[in-house]
Amino acid sequence: MGLLGEGITEVIAVTKDNAAPMGIIVKPGMSPRMILFKGSATVENILKHGWVTANFVSDCYLYPQYAFSNAAPSDFSEVFVGGVMMQRLLGADAWMGFLTRVLHETEETYYIELMPVASEYIREDPRPINRGFNSVIDATVHATRYVHSRDDSLKMLIEYHLGIIAKCGGPREREAGVLLKEICGL
Structure with missing residues (x-):
């Protein structure tokens, strides 16, 4: 997968008109996964649209910015991948597009499987967090x-x-x- 390594990689997850810091879990022999808390715009968009992009950014300011405020429409670029129109951050160093599937649901969370459909390096030497x-x-x-x-x-x-x-x-x-x-x- 190139951009994702074993462990939990911090990215800015983008769903329809939404951006939020998120961890992508990668374990040997498993597809990438996310654990999402119910009630968030991220989980609602994933359930409704079935996709997410992982945006790798070297600008650490974007993490608190998107954690505590909404993204502006001008922050996104549309990309057609995996048969779906998705969005990515314009400020990303690299990004990966995923189709999603709910693997497990608890009272508070969804455990989401990520199926990679595209990736792109935009800037040289992106460094996943x-x-x-x-x-x-x-x-x-x-x-x-x-x-x-x-x-x-x-x-x-x-x-x-x-x-x-x-x-x-x-x-x-x-x-x-x-x-x-x-x-x-x-």
């Missing part, structure tokens, strides 16, 4: 202070980020997590 990667950075910053102070509040922060690394990181992030545990004596 992996939550584990970000937590490696945060845990490392805390660890540089912890090894000198042994402050319990720093230890708690490191353990928090190690949990994210274990859950959301790929193989390299998990290797870094093991190294951080060794360095910190955890």
